[in-house]
Amino acid sequence: MESLLTDAQKTRYQEVKKFVATEVEPFVEQWDRDQTHPESIVSLLGDTGYLGSTLPTDYAGKGWDFVTFGLLNEAFGRGSSALTGLITVQAMVSMTLLKWGTNEQRKKWLPLLAKGKTIGAFALTESGGGSALQSLTTEFRRKNEGDGFVLNGEKKWISNGQIAGLFLVFGKSEQGFVACILPRETSGLEIEPIKEMLGFRAAGLAQLTFRDVAVPASSIVGKPGFALSHVAMVGLQYGRISTACSAAGLLRGCFEESVSYAAERRVGDRNVGNFGMIRSLIARMGADLEAAHLLSYAACRAEDEHLSEAFSKALIAKYYNSQAAVRAASDAVQIQGASGCHSSSSAARYYRDSKLMEILEGTTQIHEELLGKIFIDQAGKPLA
Protein backbone atom coordinates (compact mmCIF):
# COMPACT_ATOMS: atom_id res chain seq x y z
CA MET A 1 0.00 0.00 0.00
CA GLU A 2 2.82 2.41 0.86
CA SER A 3 3.83 2.57 -2.81
CA LEU A 4 0.50 4.31 -3.47
CA LEU A 5 1.18 7.11 -0.98
CA THR A 6 2.70 10.51 -1.62
CA ASP A 7 5.91 11.44 0.20
CA ALA A 8 3.95 13.72 2.54
CA GLN A 9 1.50 10.93 3.36
CA LYS A 10 4.34 8.49 4.05
CA THR A 11 6.09 10.98 6.32
CA ARG A 12 2.94 11.68 8.35
CA TYR A 13 2.18 7.96 8.62
CA GLN A 14 5.65 7.32 10.06
CA GLU A 15 5.28 10.25 12.47
CA VAL A 16 1.97 8.95 13.78
CA LYS A 17 3.25 5.37 14.06
CA LYS A 18 6.15 6.65 16.16
CA PHE A 19 3.75 8.62 18.36
CA VAL A 20 1.57 5.55 18.89
CA ALA A 21 4.59 3.36 19.71
CA THR A 22 5.84 5.77 22.39
CA GLU A 23 2.70 7.45 23.76
CA VAL A 24 -0.02 4.82 23.36
CA GLU A 25 1.19 1.21 23.26
CA PRO A 26 3.09 1.23 26.61
CA PHE A 27 -0.06 2.38 28.43
CA VAL A 28 -2.95 0.85 26.55
CA GLU A 29 -3.42 -2.22 28.74
CA GLN A 30 -3.69 -0.01 31.83
CA TRP A 31 -6.27 2.24 30.14
CA ASP A 32 -8.20 -0.88 29.17
CA ARG A 33 -8.20 -2.06 32.80
CA ASP A 34 -9.11 1.42 34.09
CA GLN A 35 -11.89 1.69 31.47
CA THR A 36 -10.93 5.29 30.82
CA HIS A 37 -8.31 7.46 29.16
CA PRO A 38 -6.28 9.78 31.37
CA GLU A 39 -6.64 13.49 30.68
CA SER A 40 -2.95 13.60 29.75
CA ILE A 41 -3.36 11.51 26.57
CA VAL A 42 -6.49 13.41 25.49
CA SER A 43 -4.61 16.65 26.03
CA LEU A 44 -1.63 15.33 24.07
CA LEU A 45 -3.87 14.36 21.16
CA GLY A 46 -5.16 17.92 21.18
CA ASP A 47 -1.66 19.39 21.24
CA THR A 48 -0.51 17.25 18.31
CA GLY A 49 -3.52 18.35 16.26
CA TYR A 50 -4.64 14.76 15.65
CA LEU A 51 -8.14 15.60 16.89
CA GLY A 52 -8.54 18.18 14.14
CA SER A 53 -6.61 16.47 11.38
CA THR A 54 -9.21 16.98 8.66
CA LEU A 55 -10.48 20.41 9.73
CA PRO A 56 -9.22 23.37 7.69
CA THR A 57 -6.38 25.41 9.14
CA ASP A 58 -8.83 28.35 9.46
CA TYR A 59 -10.38 26.41 12.33
CA ALA A 60 -7.07 25.34 13.90
CA GLY A 61 -7.11 22.02 12.04
CA LYS A 62 -4.36 20.40 10.01
CA GLY A 63 -6.24 20.30 6.72
CA TRP A 64 -5.14 16.74 5.98
CA ASP A 65 -6.61 14.84 3.07
CA PHE A 66 -8.76 11.75 3.62
CA VAL A 67 -5.96 9.31 2.81
CA THR A 68 -3.80 10.83 5.55
CA PHE A 69 -6.77 10.75 7.93
CA GLY A 70 -7.09 7.04 7.12
CA LEU A 71 -3.40 6.48 7.87
CA LEU A 72 -3.82 8.29 11.19
CA ASN A 73 -6.62 5.92 12.12
CA GLU A 74 -4.70 2.87 10.93
CA ALA A 75 -1.66 3.83 13.01
CA PHE A 76 -3.77 4.48 16.12
CA GLY A 77 -5.80 1.32 15.49
CA ARG A 78 -2.57 -0.68 15.86
CA GLY A 79 -2.15 0.75 19.35
CA SER A 80 -5.62 1.21 20.77
CA SER A 81 -9.07 0.78 19.27
CA ALA A 82 -10.64 2.75 22.10
CA LEU A 83 -8.37 5.75 21.62
CA THR A 84 -8.94 5.60 17.86
CA GLY A 85 -12.64 5.71 18.70
CA LEU A 86 -12.08 9.08 20.32
CA ILE A 87 -10.43 10.37 17.13
CA THR A 88 -13.24 8.85 15.05
CA VAL A 89 -16.05 10.52 16.96
CA GLN A 90 -14.22 13.84 17.16
CA ALA A 91 -14.00 13.81 13.35
CA MET A 92 -17.65 12.78 13.01
CA VAL A 93 -18.80 15.75 15.09
CA SER A 94 -16.30 18.25 13.70
CA MET A 95 -16.82 17.48 10.04
CA THR A 96 -20.60 17.46 10.41
CA LEU A 97 -20.44 20.90 11.99
CA LEU A 98 -18.06 22.09 9.29
CA LYS A 99 -20.52 21.08 6.59
CA TRP A 100 -23.85 21.93 8.18
CA GLY A 101 -23.14 24.20 11.17
CA THR A 102 -23.89 27.91 11.13
CA ASN A 103 -20.99 30.36 10.98
CA GLU A 104 -21.45 31.05 14.69
CA GLN A 105 -21.43 27.32 15.55
CA ARG A 106 -18.32 26.74 13.45
CA LYS A 107 -16.41 29.71 14.87
CA LYS A 108 -17.24 28.83 18.44
CA TRP A 109 -16.78 25.06 18.46
CA LEU A 110 -14.44 23.92 15.68
CA PRO A 111 -11.19 25.40 17.07
CA LEU A 112 -12.03 23.92 20.48
CA LEU A 113 -12.69 20.52 18.92
CA ALA A 114 -9.54 20.70 16.78
CA LYS A 115 -7.36 21.37 19.82
CA GLY A 116 -9.10 18.88 22.08
CA LYS A 117 -10.26 21.61 24.45
CA THR A 118 -13.73 20.21 23.87
CA ILE A 119 -14.47 16.55 23.13
CA GLY A 120 -17.47 15.78 20.95
CA ALA A 121 -20.02 12.96 21.07
CA PHE A 122 -22.32 11.83 18.25
CA ALA A 123 -25.63 11.10 19.96
CA LEU A 124 -27.58 9.13 17.38
CA THR A 125 -27.99 5.56 18.71
CA GLU A 126 -30.91 4.60 20.93
CA SER A 127 -31.53 1.44 22.91
CA GLY A 128 -34.48 0.54 20.69
CA GLY A 129 -32.30 0.00 17.62
CA GLY A 130 -28.83 1.21 16.77
CA SER A 131 -29.04 0.72 13.03
CA ALA A 132 -32.75 1.45 12.59
CA LEU A 133 -32.29 5.18 12.27
CA GLN A 134 -35.81 5.88 11.06
CA SER A 135 -37.21 4.60 14.35
CA LEU A 136 -35.65 7.27 16.58
CA THR A 137 -37.89 8.11 19.51
CA THR A 138 -35.97 11.08 20.95
CA GLU A 139 -38.30 13.96 20.26
CA PHE A 140 -37.91 17.64 19.47
CA ARG A 141 -41.18 19.45 20.19
CA ARG A 142 -41.71 23.01 19.00
CA LYS A 143 -41.96 25.46 21.90
CA ASN A 144 -43.11 28.52 20.01
CA GLU A 145 -42.53 29.32 16.38
CA GLY A 146 -38.97 30.60 16.06
CA ASP A 147 -38.08 29.85 19.67
CA GLY A 148 -36.49 26.47 19.10
CA PHE A 149 -37.49 23.13 20.59
CA VAL A 150 -37.96 21.18 23.81
CA LEU A 151 -36.05 17.90 23.73
CA ASN A 152 -37.03 14.67 25.50
CA GLY A 153 -35.72 11.13 25.16
CA GLU A 154 -32.74 8.85 25.65
CA LYS A 155 -29.59 7.87 23.80
CA LYS A 156 -27.45 4.82 24.53
CA TRP A 157 -23.96 3.49 23.74
CA ILE A 158 -22.67 7.00 23.04
CA SER A 159 -18.87 6.94 22.65
CA ASN A 160 -16.98 9.76 24.42
CA GLY A 161 -20.18 10.45 26.35
CA GLN A 162 -18.38 10.32 29.71
CA ILE A 163 -15.97 13.13 28.84
CA ALA A 164 -17.67 15.02 26.01
CA GLY A 165 -18.21 18.74 26.32
CA LEU A 166 -20.43 18.92 23.24
CA PHE A 167 -23.14 16.52 22.07
CA LEU A 168 -24.48 16.39 18.53
CA VAL A 169 -27.98 15.03 19.10
CA PHE A 170 -30.45 13.60 16.58
CA GLY A 171 -34.19 13.11 17.01
CA LYS A 172 -37.59 13.36 15.36
CA SER A 173 -39.97 16.30 15.18
CA GLU A 174 -43.19 17.20 13.40
CA GLN A 175 -41.01 18.67 10.64
CA GLY A 176 -38.97 15.50 10.20
CA PHE A 177 -35.64 14.59 11.76
CA VAL A 178 -33.70 17.32 13.57
CA ALA A 179 -30.09 17.68 14.78
CA CYS A 180 -28.78 20.06 17.42
CA ILE A 181 -25.68 20.67 19.52
CA LEU A 182 -25.87 20.65 23.30
CA PRO A 183 -23.04 21.65 25.65
CA ARG A 184 -22.46 19.23 28.53
CA GLU A 185 -23.71 21.69 31.16
CA THR A 186 -27.13 22.00 29.49
CA SER A 187 -29.94 21.90 32.02
CA GLY A 188 -32.00 18.69 31.74
CA LEU A 189 -29.16 16.64 30.19
CA GLU A 190 -28.22 13.65 32.36
CA ILE A 191 -25.15 11.52 31.62
CA GLU A 192 -24.71 8.03 33.00
CA PRO A 193 -21.46 6.14 32.31
CA ILE A 194 -21.68 2.66 30.77
CA LYS A 195 -18.94 0.33 32.04
CA GLU A 196 -17.96 -3.33 31.60
CA MET A 197 -18.07 -3.42 27.82
CA LEU A 198 -16.56 -6.43 26.05
CA GLY A 199 -14.12 -4.24 24.12
CA PHE A 200 -13.37 -0.54 23.56
CA ARG A 201 -13.40 -0.46 27.35
CA ALA A 202 -11.73 2.96 27.60
CA ALA A 203 -14.01 4.59 25.03
CA GLY A 204 -16.09 6.34 27.69
CA LEU A 205 -19.54 5.14 26.61
CA ALA A 206 -22.55 6.74 28.23
CA GLN A 207 -26.31 6.79 28.30
CA LEU A 208 -27.88 10.22 27.87
CA THR A 209 -31.28 11.32 29.10
CA PHE A 210 -32.96 14.53 27.97
CA ARG A 211 -35.67 15.88 30.26
CA ASP A 212 -37.41 18.95 28.87
CA VAL A 213 -34.15 20.30 27.51
CA ALA A 214 -34.57 23.76 25.99
CA VAL A 215 -32.94 23.83 22.54
CA PRO A 216 -32.64 27.35 21.13
CA ALA A 217 -32.97 27.82 17.37
CA SER A 218 -29.29 28.84 17.29
CA SER A 219 -28.34 25.29 18.35
CA ILE A 220 -30.05 23.53 15.44
CA VAL A 221 -27.61 21.99 12.94
CA GLY A 222 -28.77 21.94 9.33
CA LYS A 223 -32.43 22.28 8.49
CA PRO A 224 -35.21 20.35 10.24
CA GLY A 225 -36.19 17.47 8.01
CA PHE A 226 -32.65 16.82 6.75
CA ALA A 227 -30.94 15.58 9.91
CA LEU A 228 -30.73 11.93 8.87
CA SER A 229 -30.56 12.18 5.09
CA HIS A 230 -27.85 14.86 5.00
CA VAL A 231 -26.50 15.90 8.42
CA ALA A 232 -25.90 12.48 10.00
CA MET A 233 -24.64 11.05 6.73
CA VAL A 234 -21.56 13.29 6.79
CA GLY A 235 -20.55 12.04 10.22
CA LEU A 236 -21.42 8.43 9.52
CA GLN A 237 -19.22 8.41 6.43
CA TYR A 238 -16.26 9.56 8.54
CA GLY A 239 -17.22 6.96 11.14
CA ARG A 240 -17.27 4.09 8.67
CA ILE A 241 -13.95 4.96 7.08
CA SER A 242 -12.28 5.66 10.38
CA THR A 243 -13.48 2.32 11.76
CA ALA A 244 -12.37 0.50 8.61
CA CYS A 245 -8.88 1.96 8.92
CA SER A 246 -8.76 1.34 12.65
CA ALA A 247 -9.67 -2.30 12.00
CA ALA A 248 -6.83 -2.50 9.48
CA GLY A 249 -4.49 -1.20 12.21
CA LEU A 250 -5.71 -3.82 14.66
CA LEU A 251 -5.20 -6.44 11.98
CA ARG A 252 -1.62 -5.22 11.51
CA GLY A 253 -1.07 -5.57 15.24
CA CYS A 254 -2.30 -9.16 15.13
CA PHE A 255 -0.12 -9.92 12.13
CA GLU A 256 3.09 -8.34 13.44
CA GLU A 257 2.78 -9.94 16.86
CA SER A 258 1.84 -13.34 15.43
CA VAL A 259 4.77 -13.35 13.03
CA SER A 260 7.19 -12.41 15.82
CA TYR A 261 5.74 -15.04 18.11
CA ALA A 262 5.91 -17.70 15.42
CA ALA A 263 9.53 -16.83 14.64
CA GLU A 264 10.71 -16.79 18.28
CA ARG A 265 8.57 -19.19 20.30
CA ARG A 266 10.06 -22.67 20.48
CA VAL A 267 8.17 -25.90 21.01
CA GLY A 268 10.67 -28.66 21.58
CA ASP A 269 13.44 -28.11 19.07
CA ARG A 270 11.34 -26.18 16.55
CA ASN A 271 9.97 -22.69 16.21
CA VAL A 272 6.18 -22.44 16.21
CA GLY A 273 6.45 -20.94 12.75
CA ASN A 274 7.75 -24.23 11.40
CA PHE A 275 4.36 -25.84 11.83
CA GLY A 276 2.19 -25.79 8.74
CA MET A 277 -1.02 -25.07 10.65
CA ILE A 278 0.52 -21.90 12.10
CA ARG A 279 1.75 -20.81 8.68
CA SER A 280 -1.79 -21.26 7.35
CA LEU A 281 -3.20 -18.90 9.97
CA ILE A 282 -0.48 -16.34 9.30
CA ALA A 283 -0.93 -16.61 5.54
CA ARG A 284 -4.62 -15.75 5.83
CA MET A 285 -3.84 -12.93 8.23
CA GLY A 286 -1.19 -11.44 5.92
CA ALA A 287 -3.47 -11.65 2.88
CA ASP A 288 -6.31 -10.06 4.84
CA LEU A 289 -3.97 -7.28 5.98
CA GLU A 290 -2.98 -6.46 2.42
CA ALA A 291 -6.64 -6.47 1.34
CA ALA A 292 -7.68 -4.30 4.30
CA HIS A 293 -5.01 -1.72 3.51
CA LEU A 294 -6.01 -1.55 -0.14
CA LEU A 295 -9.73 -1.29 0.63
CA SER A 296 -9.02 1.47 3.18
CA TYR A 297 -6.93 3.33 0.65
CA ALA A 298 -9.60 2.97 -2.06
CA ALA A 299 -12.30 4.31 0.29
CA CYS A 300 -10.19 7.28 1.38
CA ARG A 301 -9.05 8.07 -2.13
CA ALA A 302 -12.67 8.00 -3.37
CA GLU A 303 -13.53 10.58 -0.70
CA ASP A 304 -10.58 12.78 -1.63
CA GLU A 305 -11.69 12.71 -5.25
CA HIS A 306 -15.42 13.05 -4.42
CA LEU A 307 -16.17 9.99 -6.53
CA SER A 308 -19.74 8.76 -6.81
CA GLU A 309 -18.67 5.37 -5.45
CA ALA A 310 -17.24 6.89 -2.25
CA PHE A 311 -20.26 5.71 -0.25
CA SER A 312 -20.04 2.09 -1.39
CA LYS A 313 -16.23 2.02 -1.06
CA ALA A 314 -16.57 3.05 2.60
CA LEU A 315 -19.19 0.36 3.17
CA ILE A 316 -17.01 -2.30 1.55
CA ALA A 317 -13.92 -1.30 3.55
CA LYS A 318 -15.78 -1.26 6.87
CA TYR A 319 -17.59 -4.50 6.07
CA TYR A 320 -14.48 -6.42 5.05
CA ASN A 321 -11.95 -4.97 7.47
CA SER A 322 -14.04 -5.40 10.59
CA GLN A 323 -14.62 -9.09 9.82
CA ALA A 324 -10.99 -9.61 8.84
CA ALA A 325 -9.99 -8.04 12.16
CA VAL A 326 -12.16 -10.52 14.04
CA ARG A 327 -10.59 -13.43 12.11
CA ALA A 328 -7.08 -12.14 12.70
CA ALA A 329 -7.61 -11.51 16.40
CA SER A 330 -9.05 -14.98 16.87
CA ASP A 331 -6.07 -16.51 15.05
CA ALA A 332 -3.59 -14.37 17.01
CA VAL A 333 -4.99 -15.77 20.25
CA GLN A 334 -4.89 -19.28 18.79
CA ILE A 335 -1.25 -18.93 17.79
CA GLN A 336 -0.23 -17.69 21.24
CA GLY A 337 -2.23 -20.36 23.03
CA ALA A 338 -2.77 -19.85 26.76
CA SER A 339 -0.59 -16.70 26.71
CA GLY A 340 -3.01 -15.14 24.27
CA CYS A 341 -5.89 -15.78 26.63
CA HIS A 342 -4.41 -13.80 29.51
CA SER A 343 -5.40 -10.19 30.16
CA SER A 344 -1.74 -9.14 29.88
CA SER A 345 -1.76 -10.13 26.22
CA SER A 346 -2.52 -7.57 23.54
CA ALA A 347 -3.97 -10.45 21.49
CA ALA A 348 -6.67 -10.87 24.13
CA ARG A 349 -7.51 -7.16 23.91
CA TYR A 350 -7.51 -7.29 20.10
CA TYR A 351 -9.91 -10.22 20.31
CA ARG A 352 -12.34 -8.27 22.49
CA ASP A 353 -12.01 -4.99 20.60
CA SER A 354 -12.33 -6.53 17.15
CA LYS A 355 -15.83 -7.85 17.79
CA LEU A 356 -17.13 -4.35 18.46
CA MET A 357 -15.84 -3.24 15.07
CA GLU A 358 -18.43 -5.49 13.49
CA ILE A 359 -21.13 -3.65 15.41
CA LEU A 360 -20.36 0.05 15.71
CA GLU A 361 -21.01 2.43 12.79
CA GLY A 362 -23.47 -0.10 11.38
CA THR A 363 -23.47 -3.86 11.97
CA THR A 364 -22.08 -6.34 9.46
CA GLN A 365 -25.66 -7.34 8.64
CA ILE A 366 -26.72 -3.74 7.90
CA HIS A 367 -23.70 -3.42 5.61
CA GLU A 368 -24.78 -6.59 3.81
CA GLU A 369 -28.27 -5.19 3.37
CA LEU A 370 -26.93 -1.93 1.89
CA LEU A 371 -24.18 -3.45 -0.22
CA GLY A 372 -26.43 -6.19 -1.54
CA LYS A 373 -28.86 -3.56 -2.78
CA ILE A 374 -26.10 -1.42 -4.30
CA PHE A 375 -24.58 -4.39 -6.16
CA ILE A 376 -27.97 -5.52 -7.49
CA ASP A 377 -28.83 -1.95 -8.53
CA GLN A 378 -25.62 -1.89 -10.52
CA ALA A 379 -26.31 -5.16 -12.30
CA GLY A 380 -24.72 -5.19 -15.71
CA LYS A 381 -22.48 -2.23 -14.91
CA PRO A 382 -18.76 -2.58 -14.21
CA LEU A 383 -17.85 -2.52 -10.51
CA ALA A 384 -16.18 0.84 -9.85
Added chain:
Amino acid sequence: MSTEVEGRIKEKVKSFILSSINVVDFSEEDHLFESGIVNSLFAVQLMTFIEKTFRIEVGMDDLDIENFKSIKATADFVMRKNGQLAA
Protein backbone atom coordinates in the same frame (compact mmCIF):
# COMPACT_ATOMS: atom_id res chain seq x y z
CA MET B 1 -26.88 29.60 -24.39
CA SER B 2 -28.81 29.10 -21.17
CA THR B 3 -30.79 26.23 -22.71
CA GLU B 4 -27.60 24.62 -23.91
CA VAL B 5 -26.04 24.81 -20.43
CA GLU B 6 -29.23 23.51 -18.86
CA GLY B 7 -29.24 20.58 -21.26
CA ARG B 8 -25.66 19.69 -20.39
CA ILE B 9 -26.38 19.81 -16.67
CA LYS B 10 -29.46 17.59 -17.05
CA GLU B 11 -27.47 15.12 -19.10
CA LYS B 12 -24.71 14.87 -16.50
CA VAL B 13 -27.09 14.48 -13.56
CA LYS B 14 -29.16 11.86 -15.37
CA SER B 15 -26.06 9.99 -16.43
CA PHE B 16 -24.83 9.98 -12.81
CA ILE B 17 -28.14 8.60 -11.54
CA LEU B 18 -28.30 5.96 -14.26
CA SER B 19 -24.75 4.87 -13.43
CA SER B 20 -25.65 4.44 -9.77
CA ILE B 21 -29.19 3.09 -9.80
CA ASN B 22 -30.74 0.17 -11.63
CA VAL B 23 -33.51 2.03 -13.46
CA VAL B 24 -34.27 1.83 -17.15
CA ASP B 25 -35.25 5.43 -17.81
CA PHE B 26 -37.15 8.36 -16.35
CA SER B 27 -38.14 11.84 -17.42
CA GLU B 28 -36.60 15.11 -16.34
CA GLU B 29 -39.75 16.01 -14.42
CA ASP B 30 -40.11 12.71 -12.50
CA HIS B 31 -39.87 13.13 -8.73
CA LEU B 32 -36.68 11.24 -7.91
CA PHE B 33 -37.49 10.52 -4.28
CA GLU B 34 -41.29 10.16 -4.24
CA SER B 35 -41.23 7.88 -7.27
CA GLY B 36 -38.65 5.67 -5.56
CA ILE B 37 -36.05 6.14 -8.32
CA VAL B 38 -33.57 6.95 -5.56
CA ASN B 39 -33.79 6.63 -1.77
CA SER B 40 -32.70 8.97 0.98
CA LEU B 41 -29.32 7.21 1.27
CA PHE B 42 -28.61 8.47 -2.23
CA ALA B 43 -29.33 12.10 -1.31
CA VAL B 44 -25.85 12.88 -0.02
CA GLN B 45 -24.21 11.07 -2.94
CA LEU B 46 -26.22 13.19 -5.36
CA MET B 47 -25.33 16.35 -3.45
CA THR B 48 -21.62 15.46 -3.43
CA PHE B 49 -21.71 14.76 -7.16
CA ILE B 50 -23.38 18.10 -7.85
CA GLU B 51 -20.88 19.98 -5.68
CA LYS B 52 -17.89 18.43 -7.37
CA THR B 53 -19.13 18.35 -10.96
CA PHE B 54 -20.50 21.88 -11.08
CA ARG B 55 -18.07 23.43 -8.57
CA ILE B 56 -20.74 24.75 -6.26
CA GLU B 57 -21.25 24.38 -2.53
CA VAL B 58 -24.58 23.14 -1.26
CA GLY B 59 -25.15 25.03 1.99
CA MET B 60 -27.71 24.90 4.75
CA ASP B 61 -30.01 27.37 2.98
CA ASP B 62 -30.02 25.11 -0.08
CA LEU B 63 -31.38 22.16 1.90
CA ASP B 64 -34.77 22.06 0.28
CA ILE B 65 -36.18 18.99 -1.43
CA GLU B 66 -37.53 21.30 -4.15
CA ASN B 67 -33.93 21.87 -5.29
CA PHE B 68 -33.25 18.19 -5.92
CA LYS B 69 -36.63 16.61 -6.54
CA SER B 70 -36.08 16.05 -10.27
CA ILE B 71 -33.46 16.36 -12.99
CA LYS B 72 -35.01 19.67 -14.07
CA ALA B 73 -35.13 21.04 -10.50
CA THR B 74 -31.50 20.07 -9.98
CA ALA B 75 -30.42 21.75 -13.23
CA ASP B 76 -32.33 24.91 -12.26
CA PHE B 77 -30.66 24.86 -8.85
CA VAL B 78 -27.17 24.51 -10.33
CA MET B 79 -27.84 27.35 -12.76
CA ARG B 80 -29.16 29.58 -9.98
CA LYS B 81 -26.06 28.88 -7.91
CA ASN B 82 -23.89 29.75 -10.89
CA GLY B 83 -25.85 32.92 -11.52
CA GLN B 84 -27.15 31.66 -14.84
CA LEU B 85 -30.79 31.66 -13.83
CA ALA B 86 -32.79 34.14 -11.81
CA ALA B 87 -33.94 32.79 -8.44
